[in-house]
Amino acid sequence: MPAPTELTTLINRFERNLDDYRSGHYNETQVRREFIDPFLKLLGWDVDNTKGYAEQYKDVVHEDAIKVGGSTKAPDYSLRIGGQRKLFVEAKKPSVNIKQDIAPAFQVRRYAWSAKLPLSILTDFEELAVYDCRDKPNKTDKASHARIMYFTFRDYADKWDELMELFSPQAIMQGAFDKFIQSSKKKRGTAEVDDAFLAEISVWRDELARNIALRNPGIKTRSLNHAVQRTIDRLIFLRIAEDRGIEPYGRLRDRAGKANVYQNLTYLFRQADAKYNSGLFHFKTERGRDEASLDTFTLDLALDDKPLRSIIKRLYYPDSPYQFDVIPADILGQVYEQFLGKVIRLTPKGQAKVEEKPEVKKAGGVFYTPTYIVDYIVQQTVGKLVEGKKPGKAGAVSKLRILDPACGSGSFLIGAYQFLLDWHLNEYVQEPERWARGKEPALMQNGSGEWRLTIGERKRILLNNIYGVDIDQQAVEVTKLSLLLKVMEGENEQTMGTQLSLLPERVLPDLSANIQCGNSLIGPDFYDGQMSLGIVDEEEMYRINVFDWDAAFPTIVPWGGFDAVIGNPPYIRMEFFKDWKNYLRTNYKSHDERSDLYAYFIEKAHNLLRTSGNFGMIVSNKFLKAKYGKPLREFLRQNASVSEVVDFAGLPVFKGATVRTIVLHTTKNNLNIIHYTPPLNPDLFNLVDSHTVTVEDAIKIHSYQVAQNSLEEDVWTFAKEEVRILMSRLKGEHPSLDKNSSGNICRGVVSGLTKAFVINAKIRNDILSENPQADEIIKPFLNGRDVRRYQLQPKDLYLIYTFHGVDIKRYPAVEAHLKPFKDRLVKRATRQEWYELQQPQFKFSQYMDNPKIIFPDIATEPRFTLDEKGFYSSNTTYFIPIPDLFLLGLLNSRLGKFYFVTVCAGLEGKNENYLRFFGQYLSGFPVVNLEDSSKEKQQVAMQTRQMLELHKRLAAAQTAHERTLLQRQIAATDRQIDQLVYQLYDLTPAEIAIVEGQS
Numbered sequence: 001m002p003a004p005t006e007l008t009t010l011i012n013r014f015e016r017n018l019d020d021y022r023s024g025h026y027n028e029t030q031v032r033r034e035f036i037d038p039f040l041k042l043l044g045w046d047v048d049n050t051k052g053y054a055e056q057y058k059d060v061v062h063e064d065a066i067k068v069g070g071s072t073k074a075p076d077y078s079l080r081i082g083g084q085r086k087l088f089v090e091a092k093k094p095s096v097n098i099k100q101d102i103a104p105a106f107q108v109r110r111y112a113w114s115a116k117l118p119l120s121i122l123t124d125f126e127e128l129a130v131y132d133c134r135d136k137p138n139k140t141d142k143a144s145h146a147r148i149m150y151f152t153f154r155d156y157a158d159k160w161d162e163l164m165e166l167f168s169p170q171a172i173m174q175g176a177f178d179k180f181i182q183s184s185k186k187k188r189g190t191a192e193v194d195d196a197f198l199a200e201i202s203v204w205r206d207e208l209a210r211n212i213a214l215r216n217p218g219i220k221t222r223s224l225n226h227a228v229q230r231t232i233d234r235l236i237f238l239r240i241a242e243d244r245g246i247e248p249y250g251r252l253r254d255r256a257g258k259a260n261v262y263q264n265l266t267y268l269f270r271q272a273d274a275k276y277n278s279g280l281f282h283f284k285t286e287r288g289r290d291e292a293s294l295d296t297f298t299l300d301l302a303l304d305d306k307p308l309r310s311i312i313k314r315l316y317y318p319d320s321p322y323q324f325d326v327i328p329a330d331i332l333g334q335v336y337e338q339f340l341g342k343v344i345r346l347t348p349k350g351q352a353k354v355e356e357k358p359e360v361k362k363a364g365g366v367f368y369t370p371t372y373i374v375d376y377i378v379q380q381t382v383g384k385l386v387e388g389k390k391p392g393k394a395g396a397v398s399k400l401r402i403l404d405p406a407c408g409s410g411s412f413l414i415g416a417y418q419f420l421l422d423w424h425l426n427e428y429v430q431e432p433e434r435w436a437r438g439k440e441p442a443l444m445q446n447g448s449g450e451w452r453l454t455i456g457e458r459k460r461i462l463l464n465n466i467y468g469v470d471i472d473q474q475a476v477e478v479t480k481l482s483l484l485l486k487v488m489e490g491e492n493e494q495t496m497g498t499q500l501s502l503l504p505e506r507v508l509p510d511l512s513a514n515i516q517c518g519n520s521l522i523g524p525d526f527y528d529g530q531m532s533l534g535i536v537d538e539e540e541m542y543r544i545n546v547f548d549w550d551a552a553f554p555t556i557v558p559w560g561g562f563d564a565v566i567g568n569p570p571y572i573r574m575e576f577f578k579d580w581k582n583y584l585r586t587n588y589k590s591h592d593e594r595s596d597l598y599a600y601f602i603e604k605a606h607n608l609l610r611t612s613g614n615f616g617m618i619v620s621n622k623f624l625k626a627k628y629g630k631p632l633r634e635f636l637r638q639n640a641s642v643s644e645v646v647d648f649a650g651l652p653v654f655k656g657a658t659v660r661t662i663v664l665h666t667t668k669n670n671l672n673i674i675h676y677t678p679p680l681n682p683d684l685f686n687l688v689d690s691h692t693v694t695v696e697d698a699i700k701i702h703s704y705q706v707a708q709n710s711l712e713e714d715v716w717t718f719a720k721e722e723v724r725i726l727m728s729r730l731k732g733e734h735p736s737l738d739k740n741s742s743g744n745i746c747r748g749v750v751s752g753l754t755k756a757f758v759i760n761a762k763i764r765n766d767i768l769s770e771n772p773q774a775d776e777i778i779k780p781f782l783n784g785r786d787v788r789r790y791q792l793q794p795k796d797l798y799l800i801y802t803f804h805g806v807d808i809k810r811y812p813a814v815e816a817h818l819k820p821f822k823d824r825l826v827k828r829a830t831r832q833e834w835y836e837l838q839q840p841q842f843k844f845s846q847y848m849d850n851p852k853i854i855f856p857d858i859a860t861e862p863r864f865t866l867d868e869k870g871f872y873s874s875n876t877t878y879f880i881p882i883p884d885l886f887l888l889g890l891l892n893s894r895l896g897k898f899y900f901v902t903v904c905a906g907l908e909g910k911n912e913n914y915l916r917f918f919g920q921y922l923s924g925f926p927v928v929n930l931e932d933s934s935k936e937k938q939q940v941a942m943q944t945r946q947m948l949e950l951h952k953r954l955a956a957a958q959t960a961h962e963r964t965l966l967q968r969q970i971a972a973t974d975r976q977i978d979q980l981v982y983q984l985y986d987l988t989p990a991e992i993a994i995v996e997g998q999s
Contacts, residue, residue, distance in 0.1 A: 003157040007042050010035060014125060014153055021094040021126070028093045032076065035125040036091050039156075044168040045079060054429065055450055056422050057083045059169065062448075074325060075111045075120070081172050084691045088112050088120040098127035099150065102143050105129070106318075109137040109146060114323040116193050116331055118181045119148075121167070126153050136191050139318035178690045193327065198335045200314065202342075202354075204232055207307040209344045209352035215302040221346045222542070227298050228344060229474045233280060233481050234269055236324075239315050240485060243325035245492035256312040262303040269299070278484050278508040280477075290512035329414050329486060334368040336409040336478045359572055367654035369568045372688060373618055373663065374415035376695040380644065380665050381564040381616040382416050391427040392435070392442065398464050401556050403608065404567040405520040406601060407468030410479030412567045413515075414486055420461050421486075425453055458487050459509045467553065467562070468515045471545050476517045483515070484508050518547025521600050526583050544579070549608065561610045568618045569601035571659055590632035599623055599632045602664075606639055611668050615640065621647060621662040625715040625905045627920050637711045641671035645718060646699060649679035649906055650913070652689075660906065674710070676718040677703040714924065717902050722994050727902060730985060734926035737880075737887075744881055745919040746847060748873040749799065752828040752838030756821035757800045758874075763817065764798045771813030777801045778814075779848070780869065784856030784876030789863045789892060791951040792854075792871070799872045803840040804832055839875070847881035848872045853888050854879040858907060858914050862900055864891040866948060878919055886937045889944035890927065893981040898995040899925055928984045936984055943977045 014035060020026060037047050046059040053059070059081075063074040075088035090108040092098065098105075104122055112120035112133035122129045130149035137146075151159055165171050166180055191199070208228045213219060219227075241247040255264035273281035279293030313319055341360040345353050382402055389396040397420070404412045428435040428443050429451050436443040442457040453461075462483060470476050487508055524546045549557045556562060573596055585591050590603040598619045605615055623629025636642065646663040653661050677699045680688065684701070687693040706718050719727065738745070751757040758781055759767075767774050781799040786792060800814055808815050818825070818835050825834045832838060841848075849870040856863055857876050866883055873879065880887070890896055903924065904915040930937040950973065954966045982992055 003160040004042055006038065007156060007160065010038055010042075010125075011153055011156060018094075018126070024093075024095050026093060026095070028076075028091055031093055031125055032091050036077075036089070036123060039125065040077065040079075040089070043164065044170060054422075054426055055452075056425070074323075075108070079167075079169075081169060081691070082694065085115060085117060086172055086177065087117055087167075088115070090120070090122050092122070092124040094124045094126045096124055098122055098124055098129050098143075100143055102141070105131065105143040105145070105147070106137055106139060106141060109133050109135070109141075110317075110321055110323050111326055113137055113321060114193050115326040115328060119177075127151070128153075128156075134192060136193075136196055137321045173692065175687055175690075175692050178687070178692050193322070194331050194334050197322065197327075197331075198338050201232055201236075201335065201339055204235075204311050205339075205342075205344070206352075206354055207311065208232070208303075209354065211304050211307045212301060213346060213350055213352040215304065217350065219346075221344065223297065224346065224352065225344050225474065227301055229477060230280075230295065230298050233477060234265075234272070235311065235315070237280060237481060237485065238268060238272065240324045240327075241488065243323065244488065245325075246488060250316070252312050253316050256309045259305070261305040261308040261312075262301065265308070266299045276484075276508040279480055279510050279512050280484065282510070290510055292512040292516075293510060328371075329418075329482060329489075330368075330371040330374075330411060332485070333409045333411045333414065333478075333482055336482070337368040337411070340409065340472060340475050340478065359570075367657045367659070368409075369411050369618060370653060370689070371411075371415070372691060372695050373568075373653060374411055375419075376646075377412070377566050377616040377618065377663060377665075378415045378419045379696075381566055381614040382419055384614055385563055386420075386423055391424050393460070397423070398460075400465055400563045401467060402465055402564045402566065403562040403605075404468045405565065405605060405608070406567050406569045407470045407479050407515065408475050408568070410468065410482040410515075413466050413468050413479060414482055416564075416566065417462060417466050417483060417486055420465055421453060421458060424457070424461060425451070428453070452490060455487065455491065455507060462487060462511070463509050463514060466514060467556070469518055469520050469547065469552075471517070471519045473517045476515050479515050480511045483511060516547075516552050517545065518552065519545045520547060521588075521597075521604055522546050522580060522583055523587075524548050525587075540579070557608065561608045562613060563610055564614045564616070565605040565609050566616045567601075567605075569598040571620050572597045590635045592628040592631050594626075594628035595632070596620060596622070599629070602632060603635055606636070606666070606668075609668060613668060615666040616663070618653070618661055618663050621649065621660045622905065624662070625717070625903070625921070630714075633711070633716060636666065640666040640668055641708060642666050642674050642711060643671055644675040644677075646677040646695075646703075647679050647718070648685075651679060651682070651685045672708050674706040674708055674718070675699075675703050676706045678718075715903055715921075719902055723902060723998060726991050726994055727899070730899070730926045731924065734928055734985070736923060737925040737927055738923035740887075740927050740929075745922050746844040746879050746881060747841060747919065748875045748877040748879070749801075749837060749841050750839035750875045751799075752830075753821060753825055754874070756818055756825060757802070757837060759798050759800065759817070761796050761798070767813040767817060771811055774811045774814050777803075777806065777811060779872040782854070782867075782871045782873040782877065784858060784874065787854055787856045787863055787865060787873075787877060789861070789951075790865050790947045791955060792865060792867060793955075794871065801840065801845075801872060802836045803842045803845065804836050806836060808833070808835050844881070847879070850881070851883035852879045852881045853884065853891070855891075855917055857917050859917060860912050860914055862892050862896050862917075864888055878917065878922070880922075885941035885944040886930075887927065889940040889947075889977050890981060891925070892944075892947075892977075894978040895981050895985060895987075895995055896925070898998050901998055926985075930984075936980065940977060940980050940984070943973055943980065946973050947977070 014021065021031070040047050040060065046053075049058050049060070051059075059079065061078040061080065063076055063078065076091040077089035078085050079087050079089060088108060088111050090104065090111065092104050096104060108120050108122040109131050112118075112131070113136060118132065118134050120131055120133050122131065128149075128151045129147050132146045132148050135146040156163070165176055167177070171177055205228055208231055209224060212227055213224060235252065238247060238252055242249050242251065251268060252265070255261065255268060258264050269281055270283060273283050279290070282293045282295055283299055285291070285294065315322070341357055342354050343357050345355055347353060382400070385400055386397050391397055402413075402416045404410075407413055424442070432443055432451050435441065436445070436451075440456050441454055443451050444454050446452055466483065468476075468479055470479065522544060526544060526546050573594075577597070584600055588600050588603050590599050592599075602617065602619065605617070609615055623632050642664070644663070644665040648661045648663070650658065650660045680698055680702060684693065684698055688695055688698050704720060706724075707721065710716075710718070710724055717724075717727075759778075764778055767778065777800060779799045779801050780794065781797045782792065782794055786794050800818070802808065802814070802818075815835060822834050828838050830838055851866065851868045851870070853864055854867045854871070854873060855865070855878055857878060866885070866888060867879070868883065900915055900917065900921065904917060904921045907914040907916055947970065950966055950970050954963060954970065957963045957966055982995075987995065
């Protein structure tokens with residue numbers, strides 16, 4: 001498109017007065033007002049908020065130019081879509097050399113990198129530079145470093161299409177901006193702000209732990225962890241307060257420049273106690289303050305100056321790449337979530353070692369919930385609760401109580417708190433003068449005339465509405481820190497000072513009564529009968545950390561419970577918490593020996609929920625179909641109404657994790673309808689993940705309604721109504737496979753160490769040449785990947801079948817082969833002789849030797865075939881112990897695929913989606929009951945035999961032409977089998993369309 005005439009006018013005016021503009025007298029404010037504002041408007045940005053959006057939804061946020069440490073405090077413009085920051089624009093006066101000067105380039109990159117924004121713009125209108133801000137900024141970088149575009153004002157007209165296609169709001173909403181970023185390769189070795197800051201504070205932890213342990217002999221492990229965490233939290237809090245302009249810039253740095261650094265820092269900590277009143281700084285007993293947060297320990301620690309100076313130096317420009325006031329709360333939370341995955345341990349010699357927590361190692365790491373998931377869950381729970389209610393002290397919203405029972409670093413509580421802050425502000429600005437009056441006003445105006453919530457109101461909302469519990473004391477402290485920083489967000493020294501003069505108390509609330517430490521799942525009755533006997537040791541008490549909900553929240557739990565319970569509970573298998581098992585078995589209806597921890601959190605959450613409350617969590621989707629999930633499904637069916645399920649399946653919601661997740665919403669109100677959203681396609685998910693498309697919009701495109709009574713089925717498939725009706729008919733009219741005489745479904749062998757028991761042909765021959773009778777226990781072997789649809793592809797491998805009770809002395813060559821593996825074999829999970837298979841499935845061995853239907857436990861489609869040679873197979877296979885060609889044809893048919901796609905759990909690979917063909921899913925397969933002599937049964941069996949033969953010929957084919965002919969014949973035979981199966985099950989044309997659409 002041609003450049004707009006207004007742009008040409010701007011360019012010509014700048015050209016005419018260029019010399020004047022380049023003089024130092026023409027300042028940044030003037031160039032913003034006269035050139036950069038109009039330039040952004042031409043790109044489509046609502047610079048003046050003509051649409052009248054509330055503060056949190058404005059397209060363009062202008063920052064006040066507050067000088068801090070020799071540089072402006074924040075970017076001049078924040079460009080946003082739907083309230084989400086997309087890029088910064090930093091303005092300079094035209095006398096600045098954008099092309100060559102290092103400082104402004106470092107500045108804009110520092111802003112954007114800290115805010116985790118991939119691109120940002122630096123401009124004085126005369127020049128415009130676009131930077132890739134994924135590259136960690138360094139004070140020695142040249143101005144050209146990471147610069148991906150550079151224009152002068154004379155280029156704007158010619159490059160207008162390019163600028164519009166990348167930086168206009170429309171381009172961003174349509175995904176062009178994100179596609180450009182994805183197409184720009186990230187430099188190898190660069191770290192994003194969360195990874196870099198995690199590495200930074202991890203170094204602090206190491207340095208502080210070693211020094212505190214060295215200088216404070218006899219310190220206990222728990223006290224050491226507490227001291228290190230508190231010191232880091234306090235430094236971060238005060239440094240963020242400096243960058244926000246709440247504290248004088250450079251106070252920490254100045255104190256670190258003196259002798260006795262820690263004593264100087266404790267002076268600042270005491271000042272903070274007097275000013276803020278938070279549990280983070282609580283050093284003396286005071287009337288009305290919760291003693292739980294009192295710290296009488298850390299101020300008296302001995303610390304050397306060197307590690308503290310090193311830490312504090314790296315917090316300031318130019319050694320620090322961080323701009324703390326723009327680091328998003330969710331990024332800080334993400335860093336802390338990972339940070340809390342490790343703990344300090346003291347060696348017998350008193351040296352500090354940092355290591356991963358056992359439960360984190362077992363779970364494969366720590367995974368932080370993305371902000372868009374948090375926001376959606378909050379909107380669907382808290383958002384529904386505030387509808388139609390009034391704000392203010394006397395309003396109904398002040399009575400709402402919101403809980404996260406496994407709060408971690410506080411991401412869900414921060415999300416809920418932010419939602420309530422935004423909601424209250426939107427309500428109050430309808431009548432601003434009313435809410436800005438009185439001794440304790442809820443509203444105030446900032447220097448730009450915009451209405452904001454007062455500190456007092458932000459405190460009131462936090463203390464009234466937000467509650468959390470976590471078993472980890474360090475996580476509790478981080479949650480408090482995150483919430484306190486959120487209270488102060490948007491404040492500076494001037495606004496804080498104005499409000500302090502009006503407030504009867506100090507700035508921040510003490511959150512000890514709101515955010516508590518304990519085991520949400522286990523109450524004090526865990527110790528019934530043990531206390532009186534004196535058999536409870538201190539370590540067990542700390543590890544179990546029982547929690548009394550009634551005593552902790554006496555005005556909430558005994559009076560009906562919480563209005564909303566939200567979160568992301570841990571997904572950890574129960575074998576890791578063996579000392580909890582008996583308690584959970586006795587006290588939870590959802591108990592199953594194989595349950596994950598999240599199942600108990602779901603039940604506990606519902607028990608803590610008010611009658612009219614809302615539940616919303618992101619959890620594993622395994623319980624929907626898994627056998628161990630049946631008690632939980634039954635509990636939910638009897639105690640709640642499922643209102644919504646958003647199935648993310650294996651989409652990468654959690655970076656670096658392969659867990660399959662759902663967002664689950666329930667209410668205790670009676671509902672007839674469930675809103676179900678099947679997994680999004682990867683392209684749409686990527687748009688959601690990058691905040692280009694909202695979760696709400698993606699759900700609107702894909703969701704459909706399911707009847708509440710569908711939850712009465714054995715597994716929860718959330719199938720569409722027409723699919724459910726067809727499945728119900730099929731299962732109602734035909735006996736299931738497990739009721740069929742051939743329905744015994746058997747699992748393959750669990751060796752416990754494949755390397756020892758699975759051997760190749762050469763090793764087999766060597767053993768047999770030395771010990772011929774070993775042929776009795778060396779069996780031909782298959783893995784799941786060797787089993788294909790209508791064919792086997794064995795790898796000439798063999799299984800040493802040492803069943804329980806085998807006489808190993810009869811097979812000395814086998815024993816000699818296994819001997820090098822003895823140490824590893826002894827350590828296997830179950831008890832058996834070291835040379836025996838872990839689970840030989842001996843009761844099925846008579847079937848293994850004979851012809852049978854065999855299939856893999858994981859496949860993209862039904863892959864059933866006939867084993868006519870008596871292979872033994874691994875636990876990645878199952879088999880049905882009869883060579884039934886009719887049944888084989890049914891299982892591999894299009895109708896078979898329809899059934900399995902509907903009922904089987906899924907699993908995502910790198911390029912394909914898989915189904916889990918477990919016995920529990922196969923057992924319900926409806927099998928037409930026909931006499932063996934029936935014509936229809938014989939026809940299917942004949943065509944199935946034909947398929948087996950065709951696949952054998954295809955495997956042996958030597959030319960491309962021969963393969964093509966055989967593939968055509970296979971496809972034709974497949975279609976014939978499908979048609980025969982449709983006739984056997986009396987499918988109508990409409991039902992066939994459903995089957996073929998689903999499969």
